[in-house]
């Protein structure tokens with residue numbers, strides 16, 4: 001069993017849902033990446049998504065774009081991030097996902113990239129600008145290294161295509177809950193709940209919802225229809241303002257009351 005299968009089977013046993021926080025590597029300085037990963041595991045993360053800052057982040061909203069700019073200004077590099085994840089792996093046991101666009105991977109070198117992230121103990125990758133038609137440029141290497149490619153579907157993806165996409169992985173399916181870029185939102189599409197249920201019906205792997213999720217109420221509501229959530233912008237904001245109390249509170253959403261006290 002890989003770390004994802006392990007994490008999700010434990011959740012299932014405990015009838016619990018997944019909470020996957022996203023952080024931007026190098027925001028606050030690359031030195032704090034290991035500490036942040038430790039903190040998020042302590043607060044109950046099921047897995048952690050680590051973003052690679054990139055100059056042209058087409059799917060990212062303002063909060064994550066700004067975090068990316070801060071990280072780049074700090075001199076953050078992909079090599080540096082992978083080295084820090086390698087250190088974190090000694091002490092953090094939840095699955096670690098690397099989120100990057102295809103461009104930084106190309107300039108690193110595809111084979112070199114997969115080799116280095118495997119050695120560092122990365123469990124999965126999210127590559128939002130890599131459609132399934134093109135993914136064979138990297139999936140053979142990822143499979144060989146036993147690294148999961150986490151694929152995305154959106155509200156506008158036809159159901160037949162969702163079937164195909166969800167049959168490919170062993171990690172989870174990332175369901176994008178809004179027609180747009182990342183960032184906190186207050187309102188969801190009225191068809192979202194039904195859409196999530198339909199995706200769950202066809203997907204053999206766990207279905208997680210992401211984009212625009214920022215409150216416990218939203219999380220409780222959405223997880224009636226899926227297996228968990230991914231929260232990015234809100235986490236980035238709370239870490240940047242060092243509001244750890246609020247962060248711990250948000251992440252305690254699936255813990256029973258007795259566990260919190």
Ligand SMILES: O=P(O)(O)OC[C@@H](O)[C@@H](O)c1c[nH]c2ccccc12
Pocket residue numbers: 022049051059060064099126128181182183184210211212213230231232233234
């Ligand atoms: O920030 P939000 O709205 O909570 O959404 C999660 C998201 O940030 C994270 O998963 C992510 C950051 N950049 C991405 C690009 C594509 C897909 C996903 C992402």
